[in-house]
Amino acid sequence: MKTTDQQGVLSRVPLSFMGWLTAGSLVGIGIGFWLLMMMIGVTVVAIAIIAVASIVMAGLVLTGVRWTPALGALFGAGVWIGGLSSQQYSLYHLTHPQEGGPFIVSVLIYVLAIVAIVAGIAATMQNYRRGARLAPRWTSAFLGVLAGFVVGATVVSLLVLPGNTRAAQAPTEPGxxxxxxxxxxxxxxxxxxxxxxxxxxxxxxxxxxxxxxxxxxxxxxxxxxxxxxxxxxxxxxxxxxxxxxxxxxxxxxxxxxxxxxxxxxxxx
Ligand SMILES: [Cu+2]
CATH class of the missing domain: 2.60.40.420 (Cupredoxins -  blue copper proteins)
Known part of the structure; x- marks a missing residue:
């Protein structure tokens, strides 16, 4: 791929670290939605479309066209807005850690959406600036906090999984x-x-x-x-x-x- 100095609409740059991070999180979101659908066992057209769209977005970012990471950021924002405002399903998964898989995958999807938003914005800004497009200094702290959150959520989920003694002892009303x-x-x-x-x-x-x-x-x-x-x-x-x-x-x-x-x- 050739680096172009022009700021044309389709001018391309080699992917920066933030560009890779944007694309990677989009791929993760796509796989996550697909996994979610498989775990629920029901084909939901909307989820399938979102999963495919996420992978397509990742492909666009990988082209290196300067503004494409901004699309990734928008997509990440869309996952949050669409997921939490119009879909009670995400809310259900996110509030039911005892589900195990769907809960963990849902947490992962929303965390990756945050990564897509932040990395997408950072990558786009860097793509239109001169100078080295290195990962910002806060990158590792940012990713560390999010990774810690996912690990924490997973631990909570495993603790309350059905079959776990504490969960099994939970009283259920007869009938x-x-x-x-x-x-x-x-x-x-x-x-x-x-x-x-x-x-x-x-x-x-x-x-x-x-x-x-x-x-x-x-x-x-x-x-x-x-x-x-x-x-x-x-x-x-x-x-x-x-x-x-x-x-x-x-x-x-x-x-x-x-x-x-x-x-x-x-x-x-
Ligand atoms: Cu039913």
Whole structure:
């Protein structure tokens, strides 16, 4: 690549450290969103688009065109604004460290977005100035603080992961099952004959509950003999009550929106 002295719109410069940092954080954001989608197990078109756009942005920065790191900074700002203002999902992940993977990846995405913003602005300014475009003196402190934050968040998450003794001892009300973004918090629940089942939406995510079960990625509506009728019961925040379950046995209910979101209700 040739260094040009002209300040033309497409004039290019070799990548500075801050340029590499911008591109790297954008690639990280793209991979992060992709991982998040895989962990949730649902293809979300919006997330896929953001993931691809992030990689494309990184590619633009890598061209060395002087103003492209500014795009990276804008993209990073967009991740924050879009994520926290319009998407309750990020908020849910960020406030549920017990989720493990999705929580850690979400933290990483937002931290990388900060890196993209700061490095993108610094790289763009350096690209239009004369003189050496070295990493600013505060770079290592800046990255150190962010890395410390990610490590801290990861430790917190591992401490509260389900299966961890402390989390396992957390009391759960009988007859109540919680729902996260795309799953029940437990695969089975046991309730007493004649009682109701309460489903609580931990965020405000739309779930549509019906008799039946997911068979792999195929929804199968079916109602066992003696099952209470559960037909397209929508929940979005708050909770619903299902039942009463007046017959002993095992009954399946599932969420038609989220593949694999099935709950077995054992009535004794
Ligand atoms: Cu659901």
């Amino acid at each position: 109540t099952v919680h729902m996260g973004i795309a799953s029940f918090s437990q695969p089975t629940v046991t309730i007493a004959k004649g009682s109701m089942l309460k489903l609580v939406d931990d965020g405000s995510f739309l779930h549509i509950i019906t008799n039946g079960a997911w068979d792999g990625s195929t929804p199968k509506s079916a109602s066992e003999p003696g099952a209470p009728v559960v037909k397209d019961r929508q929940v979005k925040g708050g909770g619903i009550t299902i039942g009463p379950f007046n017959t002993a046995g095992t009954f399946s209910i599932y969420c038609t929106v989220h593949p694999g979101m099935t709950l077995k209700v054992i009535v004794q």
